[in-house]
Amino acid sequence: MTGYTGLYQRLYRPRVPILWWVRRRSYLLFVLRELSSVFVAWSVVYTLLLVHAVTAGERSYRGFLAWSARPQVLAVNVVALLFVLFHAVTWFALASRAVVVRVRGRRVPGVWIVAANYALWAVASAIVAWVVLR
Amino acid sequence: MTVVRRPVEPLLWLAFSAGGVLAALLVPALLLLFGVAFPLGWLPAPGYPHLDAVVRHPLVRLVLFALCVLALFHAAHRLRYTVRDGLQLRRLSGLIDASCYGAALAGSAAAGYLLLAAG
Numbered sequence: 001m002t003g004y005t006g007l008y009q010r011l012y013r014p015r016v017p018i019l020w021w022v023r024r025r026s027y028l029l030f031v032l033r034e035l036s037s038v039f040v041a042w043s044v045v046y047t048l049l050l051v052h053a054v055t056a057g058e059r060s061y062r063g064f065l066a067w068s069a070r071p072q073v074l075a076v077n078v079v080a081l082l083f084v085l086f087h088a089v090t091w092f093a094l095a096s097r098a099v100v101v102r103v104r105g106r107r108v109p110g111v112w113i114v115a116a117n118y119a120l121w122a123v124a125s126a127i128v129a130w131v132v133l134r
Numbered sequence: 135m136t137v138v139r140r141p142v143e144p145l146l147w148l149a150f151s152a153g154g155v156l157a158a159l160l161v162p163a164l165l166l167l168f169g170v171a172f173p174l175g176w177l178p179a180p181g182y183p184h185l186d187a188v189v190r191h192p193l194v195r196l197v198l199f200a201l202c203v204l205a206l207f208h209a210a211h212r213l214r215y216t217v218r219d220g221l222q223l224r225r226l227s228g229l230i231d232a233s234c235y236g237a238a239l240a241g242s243a244a245a246g247y248l249l250l251a252a253g
Contacts, residue, residue: 084162
């Protein structure tokens with residue numbers, strides 16, 4: 001990011017087309033992965049709206065449920081769910097490369113770390129479902 | 135050009151990682167239930183007294199607060215680079231940073247008010 005001199009930047013500046021990422025599947029997946037952040041942020045906003053509605057009383061909770069069943073809101077949430085799942089899968093895949101765990105001096109294989117992440121995901125999801133649906 | 139030292143940068147990367155983990159672990163289940171399964175009637179939506187008790191529980195509030203703040207900063211951090219480099223707006227990076235982190239701060243303040251102060 002840094003380290004380039006101003007002169008260097010002036011001398012050599014390749015032009016990259018703005019849609020460079022649609023040419024290759026791997027580039028497209030990379031940009032879609034980065035754009036999952038928009039839907040993570042939306043999920044937080046949606047959760048806070050739910051918390052606000054529940055805190056405000058039963059009537060507003062019913063109002064939130066009716067609002068969430070509107071086709072536009074439902075469509076946004078279906079797309080958001082797909083992106084959030086994509087975020088989770090790519091995040092866990094990344095963890096096997098980012099996290100280095102050593103047991104008795106040997107590096108734990110990445111597959112194990114991914115498996116541990118998926119196990120943790122299953123447990124966390126089960127806890128959420130249990131708390132909400134109990 | 136000298137290397138600009140910003141002591142806040144490691145903290146932002148830390149929030150990015152922690153938010154990424156929390157969002158990956160908790161958000162799919164939450165969104166599947168409240169965003170898709172209940173609205174479509176796949177499952178009956180929880181009754182008000184139960185959900186009210188859940189939302190009032192201190193541990194639930196703490197977890198939700200951590201999730202909201204860290205996931206917002208995760209998203210802000212990621213979107214900042216995507217917008218700046220993806221749309222080639224390096225000249226506007228100051229404005230982009232301010233918008234992304236500013237929105238995350240505003241959302242965190244709202245989360246803090248809803249989950250820690252109100253109710």
